[in-house]
Amino acid sequence: MEKVIDKKVLLKVDQLKQYFPVKTESIFKPKAFVKAVDDVSFELFEGETLSIVGESGCGKSTTGRAILRLDEPTDGKVYYSGQNILELNKKEMRKLRGDLQVIFQDPFASLNPRQTVKQILNEAMAIQNVVEKPKRMDRMLELLGYVGLPPEALDRYPHEFSGGQRQRIGIARALAVDPKLIICDEAVSALDVSIQAQILNLLKKLQKQFQLTFLFISHDLSVVRHISDRVMVMYLGKVVEIAEKKDLFDSPLHPYTKALLSSIPVPNPTLKRERVMLTGDVPSPIDPPTGCRFHTRCPFAVENCKQVEPALREIRNNHFVSCHRAEELAQ
Amino acid sequence: MLMFIIRRLVQTVPVIIGVTFVVFFIMQLVPGDPAVLLAGEGASKDTIEAIREQLGLNRPLYVQYFDYLMNLANGDFGVSLKNSQPVxxxxxxxxxxxxxxxxxxxxxxxxxxxxxxxxxxxxxxxxxxxxxxxxxxxxxxxxxxxxxxxxxxxxxxxxxxxxxxxxxxxxxxxxxxxxxxxxxxxxxxxxxxxxxxxxxxxxxxxxxxxxxxxxxxxxxxxxxxxxxxxxxxxxxxxxxxxxxxxxxxxxxxxxxxxxxxxxxxxxxxxxxxxxxxxxxxxxxxxxxxxxxxxxxxxxxxxxxxx
The missing domain is CATH 1.10.3720.10 (MetI-like)
Known part of the structure; x- marks a missing residue:
């Protein structure tokens, strides 16, 4: 069942940081920053689906946007096919955007309400000049076919479609420029569960068909379990664990991942499960806890966790975790 | 679209009638008598009365108002009190x-x-x-x-x-x-x-x-x-x-x-x-x-x- 991924790195994110300045109460105080993404590094292999999970505000969407330079990151490097795209100038970046596409969460907000589907698709192709003008009409019909929309859809406006159909339009739009990598930012979160499954299966089918690589950002673990090859867990702007999906779901190492996984509802009331409950709220990303950022809520925290920030270490094969006590707790 | 424009046009009729009503009665509340102003200072009571009669200002207000509306409907906006030119x-x-x-x-x-x-x-x-x-x-x-x-x-x-x-x-x-x-x-x-x-x-x-x-x-x-x-x-x-x-x-x-x-x-x-x-x-x-x-x-x- 498991897909075989040849380990060719398509995208390498290196120490990515995204800080947003916040208003301070006094002009004499030093400027404060929300450290939305703080020193995040990971690799994305060609043809795989890597999911980023975590609760709201952990920096998963910000990571996606920073990679695409939709918000200019504060620091770090993002290598795409060996090239640091953060160093590209505007023109080079525009050209590269054909390779990197994005699908947003809200299918109502991500399509211009004043453009027909035809205009939406056509514009995408025109900018990147992927298809010659006379062939564009055929290409548009082909795209609609891929995402399961009728040809009549071309002359309609986004508001004439349902949420699921709009998301299909969004996917067709992303495909229009022949991308290599698609960042799906909560791409199914706004949809009904039944529609979610349809869209997820569509994404899987398209991935196979066009050898796409997905960076799948989601807070929904069931969805992540369905679509991913590997999973990366984030907490307060940091990566806490990265592993193959099966490995992560079967034997999570980080206490936070364990808590997160035990929160997945199981549709079986007789099943007794051990639940890891977390107390307290997520601390403020403006002034995150010292040492391990999770120590304030971690049931296993010791003195060392408050002082020293744990590095991301490979504990098992391809299983990285940033926890001082990972080995201990694994037993 | 055409239906919409026609409907909107019909809706303007009561608005216009409302405007005539407000303008007409507000002017009645403004102090000062047009007849007195027209007759000039020191004019006799009879003269003023005659001017009122002539302009129809001595009739009840509602009669004046309906008269005004009827004239409007015929495209007649009346004549200026000042120089008797059509308004x-x-x-x-x-x-x-x-x-x-x-x-x-x-x-x-x-x-x-x-x-x-x-x-x-x-x-x-x-x-x-x-x-x-x-x-x-x-x-x-x-x-x-x-x-x-x-x-x-x-x-x-x-x-x-x-x-x-x-x-x-x-x-x-x-x-x-x-x-x-x-x-x-x-x-x-x-x-x-x-x-x-x-x-x-x-x-x-x-x-x-x-x-x-x-x-x-x-x-x-x-x-x-x-x-x-x-x-x-x-x-x-x-x-x-x-x-x-x-x-x-x-x-x-x-x-x-x-x-x-x-x-x-x-x-x-x-x-x-x-x-x-x-x-x-x-x-x-x-x-x-x-x-x-x-x-x-x-x-x-x-x-x-x-």
């Missing part, structure tokens, strides 16, 4: 002047206002944004009679590049139109800015960026077109305020337009003239609103469907 003739001379002034003013409002709003919204919270918005705030705060006089002093008296007052050439239009349009431009600028900022944060703007679209195209093609709807509404409303403003501006710049005519007529208690003038002014306003509604529908495809 309609006078209005038709004055109206084009006011319309021209209003048109140039609204043009200034739209061009200056939207331009400034876009400049602000493209780089929010930057120096250029703060600067433009400061000027807009000043524009809203300045009373037009003072602003008009200042413009007059600076451009006509000091620099002597524009005429002081009157209404002869296109050069004469500039200062009054600027005076009249400035306040509206400031409001439109602020509206455009906030509306643009709203739209720029939308995902489809991000999508457009992600596609690799040029920033200029993102702003004009995607952002501005979506941001325009509330701005159109404001421009329409602003046109109403502008008509009120003509009263002041026409007086300052000695322009013989509809606004000044109404002011003079009120001073003379020239009832038919006031009624005719106000009626026409409200007619213009109603028509402009109709245009805004139609334009709005045309622009927002979603409204048309619902």
């Amino acid at each position: 309609l003739d006078e209005i038709l001379v004055r109206l084009p002047i006011t319309l021209e002034l209003a048109l140039f003013s609204i043009l200034i409002t739209i061009v200056l206002g939207m331009g400034a709003g876009i400049i602000s919204a493209v780089k929010p919270y930057s120096m250029q944004d703060v600067g433009v918005m400061l000027v807009a705030l000043i524009g809203i705060s300045l009373p037009s009679f003072w602003f008009g006089l200042m413009l007059m002093y600076f451009f006509s008296v000091k620099l002597q590049i524009l005429p002081v007052a009157g209404w002869d050439s296109l050069l004469h239009v500039i200062l009054p139109a600027l005076t009249l349009g400035a306040g509206g431009a400031a409001i439109v600028a602020r509206m455009t800015r906030s509306s643009m900022l709203d739209v720029i944060r939308q995902d489809y703007i991000r999508t457009a960026r992600a596609k690799g679209l040029r920033e200029r195209l993102i702003i004009y093609k995607h952002a501005l077109r979506n941001a325009l709807i509330p701005v159109i509404t404001v421009v329409g409303l602003q046109f109403g305020a502008l008509l009120g403003g003509t009263v002041l501006v026409e007086s300052i710049f000695a322009i013989n337009g509809l606004g000044r005519m109404i002011v003079d007529a009120i001073r003379m208690r020239d009832l038919p003239m006031v009624q005719g003038g106000v009626l026409f002014a409200s007619l213009i306003f109603v028509i402009v609103n109709l245009f805004v509604d139609v334009f709005y529908r045309f622009f927002n495809k979603r409204i048309e469907l619902n």
Whole structure:
């Protein structure tokens, strides 16, 4: 069942940081920053689906946007096919955007309400000049076919479609420029569960068909379990664990991942499960806890966790975790 | 669309009748008797009484009002109490002047206002944004009679590049139109800015960026077109305020337009003239609103469907 991924790195994110300045109460105080993404590094292999999970505000969407330079990151490097795209100038970046596409969460907000589907698709192709003008009409019909929309859809406006159909339009739009990598930012979160499954299966089918690589950002673990090859867990702007999906779901190492996984509802009331409950709220990303950022809520925290920030270490094969006590707790 | 326009036109009829009602009865509340003013000071009681009789002012008010309405329905706006000229003739001379002034003013409002709003919204919270918005705030705060006089002093008296007052050439239009349009431009600028900022944060703007679209195209093609709807509404409303403003501006710049005519007529208690003038002014306003509604529908495809 498991897909075989040849380990060719398509995208390498290196120490990515995204800080947003916040208003301070006094002009004499030093400027404060929300450290939305703080020193995040990971690799994305060609043809795989890597999911980023975590609760709201952990920096998963910000990571996606920073990679695409939709918000200019504060620091770090993002290598795409060996090239640091953060160093590209505007023109080079525009050209590269054909390779990197994005699908947003809200299918109502991500399509211009004043453009027909035809205009939406056509514009995408025109900018990147992927298809010659006379062939564009055929290409548009082909795209609609891929995402399961009728040809009549071309002359309609986004508001004439349902949420699921709009998301299909969004996917067709992303495909229009022949991308290599698609960042799906909560791409199914706004949809009904039944529609979610349809869209997820569509994404899987398209991935196979066009050898796409997905960076799948989601807070929904069931969805992540369905679509991913590997999973990366984030907490307060940091990566806490990265592993193959099966490995992560079967034997999570980080206490936070364990808590997160035990929160997945199981549709079986007789099943007794051990639940890891977390107390307290997520601390403020403006002034995150010292040492391990999770120590304030971690049931296993010791003195060392408050002082020293744990590095991301490979504990098992391809299983990285940033926890001082990972080995201990694994037993 | 045609049905919509017809329906809107029918809706304007009660509005116009309402306007005649209000204008007619408010003029009755204004102190001063037109008969006394016409007869002149020291006229005998008999003379005044005779004038009343002649003008029909001695009849009950509701009779006068219905009489007035019936005449209106026949296209008869009455004759001026002052010089016995038909009111309609006078209005038709004055109206084009006011319309021209209003048109140039609204043009200034739209061009200056939207331009400034876009400049602000493209780089929010930057120096250029703060600067433009400061000027807009000043524009809203300045009373037009003072602003008009200042413009007059600076451009006509000091620099002597524009005429002081009157209404002869296109050069004469500039200062009054600027005076009249400035306040509206400031409001439109602020509206455009906030509306643009709203739209720029939308995902489809991000999508457009992600596609690799040029920033200029993102702003004009995607952002501005979506941001325009509330701005159109404001421009329409602003046109109403502008008509009120003509009263002041026409007086300052000695322009013989509809606004000044109404002011003079009120001073003379020239009832038919006031009624005719106000009626026409409200007619213009109603028509402009109709245009805004139609334009709005045309622009927002979603409204048309619902």
